[in-house]
Amino acid sequence: MLSFVQFCVCMSTWNAAILLAQQTPPNIIWMWFDDLGIGDVSFMGGDVPTPILDSLVVDKAVKLNFHYTEPVCSASRSAFLTGRYAFKSGLNTAVAPMIGWGFNTANVLFTEILASSQGNNYNNMILGKWHVGRDRASRLPPNRGFQAGLYTPTSSGYYDYFPTASVSLLDLQLGPVTDQTVQDARDAIFANPRASTLKIRDTYAISSVNGNVYQSPEQLDATEYLEDALVDEAKAFIAEQDDSQNPFFVYYSLWTPHAPLAAPPLVRGTAPVSYSACQEAYDLQTAESCFDDVRCLFCAQLHYASLGIQDIVDEAQANANIDWSNTVLIVASDNGPGASNQVSEGSAMPLKGHKPYVFEGGIRTPAFMFGGLIESFTTSQCNYNEMVHISDWYHIFMDMIGVTANGAANANYNPDADHSDLSIWDNIQCRCTSSGQGQLRQCNNNNPPREELMTMRMCGDASADPQMYAAAIIKDGYKLIVNGKYGAGTDQCPSANNLPNVAFWYSAPGQTYYTPNSAYYFNAYLPVKTRMGHIFNRVLKSACLEDLRQNNPAAMDDASYAPFQYDEHLLYDIANDKIEACALDLSVAANLAKKDELLALLNAAQSDYDSPYSAAADPSVAYAAFQAMIESQPDCTDMDYVVDEVYLPPWADGNPAVVDYTTLWSDFVDNYQSCNN
Numbered sequence: 001m002l003s004f005v006q007f008c009v010c011m012s013t014w015n016a017a018i019l020l021a022q023q024t025p026p027n028i029i030w031m032w033f034d035d036l037g038i039g040d041v042s043f044m045g046g047d048v049p050t051p052i053l054d055s056l057v058v059d060k061a062v063k064l065n066f067h068y069t070e071p072v073c074s075a076s077r078s079a080f081l082t083g084r085y086a087f088k089s090g091l092n093t094a095v096a097p098m099i100g101w102g103f104n105t106a107n108v109l110f111t112e113i114l115a116s117s118q119g120n121n122y123n124n125m126i127l128g129k130w131h132v133g134r135d136r137a138s139r140l141p142p143n144r145g146f147q148a149g150l151y152t153p154t155s156s157g158y159y160d161y162f163p164t165a166s167v168s169l170l171d172l173q174l175g176p177v178t179d180q181t182v183q184d185a186r187d188a189i190f191a192n193p194r195a196s197t198l199k200i201r202d203t204y205a206i207s208s209v210n211g212n213v214y215q216s217p218e219q220l221d222a223t224e225y226l227e228d229a230l231v232d233e234a235k236a237f238i239a240e241q242d243d244s245q246n247p248f249f250v251y252y253s254l255w256t257p258h259a260p261l262a263a264p265p266l267v268r269g270t271a272p273v274s275y276s277a278c279q280e281a282y283d284l285q286t287a288e289s290c291f292d293d294v295r296c297l298f299c300a301q302l303h304y305a306s307l308g309i310q311d312i313v314d315e316a317q318a319n320a321n322i323d324w325s326n327t328v329l330i331v332a333s334d335n336g337p338g339a340s341n342q343v344s345e346g347s348a349m350p351l352k353g354h355k356p357y358v359f360e361g362g363i364r365t366p367a368f369m370f371g372g373l374i375e376s377f378t379t380s381q382c383n384y385n386e387m388v389h390i391s392d393w394y395h396i397f398m399d400m401i402g403v404t405a406n407g408a409a410n411a412n413y414n415p416d417a418d419h420s421d422l423s424i425w426d427n428i429q430c431r432c433t434s435s436g437q438g439q440l441r442q443c444n445n446n447n448p449p450r451e452e453l454m455t456m457r458m459c460g461d462a463s464a465d466p467q468m469y470a471a472a473i474i475k476d477g478y479k480l481i482v483n484g485k486y487g488a489g490t491d492q493c494p495s496a497n498n499l500p501n502v503a504f505w506y507s508a509p510g511q512t513y514y515t516p517n518s519a520y521y522f523n524a525y526l527p528v529k530t531r532m533g534h535i536f537n538r539v540l541k542s543a544c545l546e547d548l549r550q551n552n553p554a555a556m557d558d559a560s561y562a563p564f565q566y567d568e569h570l571l572y573d574i575a576n577d578k579i580e581a582c583a584l585d586l587s588v589a590a591n592l593a594k595k596d597e598l599l600a601l602l603n604a605a606q607s608d609y610d611s612p613y614s615a616a617a618d619p620s621v622a623y624a625a626f627q628a629m630i631e632s633q634p635d636c637t638d639m640d641y642v643v644d645e646v647y648l649p650p651w652a653d654g655n656p657a658v659v660d661y662t663t664l665w666s667d668f669v670d671n672y673q674s675c676n677n
Helices: 004-021 051-057 073-082 110-115 167-171 179-190 226-239 276-281 287-291 294-318 392-401 424-433 437-446 518-539 543-551 589-608 619-631 639-643 662-675
Strands: 027-033 062-064 123-129 148-152 204-209 212-217 248-253 327-333 368-370 382-384 452-459 467-475 478-482 506-508 511-513 569-572
Touching: 027 294, 027 392, 051 294, 051 327, 051 368, 073 392, 110 123, 110 248, 110 392, 123 226, 148 226, 226 248, 226 294, 276 287, 276 294, 287 294, 294 327, 382 424, 382 518, 392 424, 424 437, 452 589, 467 589, 478 589, 506 518, 511 518, 518 543, 569 589
Parallel strands: 027 248, 027 327, 062 382, 123 148, 123 248
Antiparallel strands: 062 368, 148 204, 204 212, 327 368, 452 467, 467 478, 478 569, 506 511
16 A cells, blocks of 8 residues: 555656656547437447447547536537637527627637647648638638638538538639628628528638638539548548647537438448448338438438548548557537427437536537547546536647646636636546545546536627526536526527426437436436446436335326426536436525525626627628528528528527617518418
């Protein structure tokens, strides 16, 4: 047994070794899915077989069992890129196409630091979805540290997996991205404003020419599966890298499995693709019959996307000019599974809720780290059970490359109070290297993990009187949810008081449980527990639900049982009730005191709210888009599509003062009603 002095020397030696290893900035490959839930991957006990992902996380990897995002895609991406909670980043909702909002452009994105001389001159590539603002040049990737890529500015929901581009865009020339070129692209799109074109299927290639970063519209083959094009670009980029000259960063933002789903190819390159694992899981004989089943199709599309991820991994390992031992890869998801008409398209089972809600199913997502850098300090799969928020990655990356806050290394790195005292990267390394409870405590003492986390949807202008709703905070093993029935999408604000309590459900394709009753216990909770084994107790167990099953099964099936009911304020013992099965009784003095304490922290945080509706916002962007939308439907073609929030006007997000759309809206409603009569 080590003495205390020996232990301290051992820990000091370990810390020195880690610091030495980090003197060379690592290559970083970030790959995240769109709307992938915990119940959608078998390595988290889900019912969908994911053998490729399982193989990447099974050994010498770090599985982040408590990885949290924001409840909706744009907010998560803004938090990731700015290193701030979404409501402090200028963007805490989803960005609809061409609407004039996005992240606060005063923020320095971590990609800009990576690309700078202080950040070791990383070669940065973006692939896939951007979705944090496209209304001005300062919000687009070429002006934010990316020197290469193939990206789409808008949400996955506005694209097809087999793309078609707006031909009118191809007249735009290769060149720098300026506010004028952004305007030109918008004008080109509106020049042919049919609904099929208004889906904004525009894709842009980024390239560096004589040290200048340019972009140009890219015509994609309509017969090619979109993610195949992205993976090919990633492989070509990685094949060219030589990290003895510059490290590199790849930002691959998949569409999979965002709705609407599409049957993936049966042939990849020249090789047939086998979907046998999906077919066996759902008892279907052929790939075609699999594609006709919603859950099997989901599985197949996820499998096809995973093949692309494996290709990227293989390319990084095959390049002799890349130091695999100094390369780290991360797989994650931007939020929980999506839903259509309140029926989940994916699964967060056994967690409650889904995108865009602040229950665990909407914000707790699958994630893991792997690669040679991870293999250098862990000899097996490490289950990391501390919280990691999507905004933490900015600061993890800064720690990896050795950039310090406000120091000589880079004056542009200024972490806020929510992140400045954390040492998550060091904590991960320490905990995944150490063994024994004493050493783990020492890890947390020397390298503080995240012990508090919040997400908050605000509505309205920060200069006026913004309202808080759809908020949550986790601290001291408790989670408080405020107005949890509201979502974080663009169409839901406090004025929508008639919203059903959809977030209060446990749902997956073909399964909806309004309470955690015995059917839920046997059909959803218990199967996950069986598949996960012993780690389930640390990650997903609900002590209160299991106590009910053991001692009070009648209450379990009583829909009026008090702990199952919705309220404006819901307090959970999240340390022991990880699926939010039983709300605590707020008439108990200790529970009420804890609720008040956490609510006070949320209220205090509102002072840092950063509104997307700044004085610099250009309301004409949204106005022009909305006007074009109306004019594009003279014969009622695809009118229902237009209603589907593609050009959602800002008043629906609680800010009617930006532009008076009353006349436009009246015209649109008149047109829509006449089309349906």
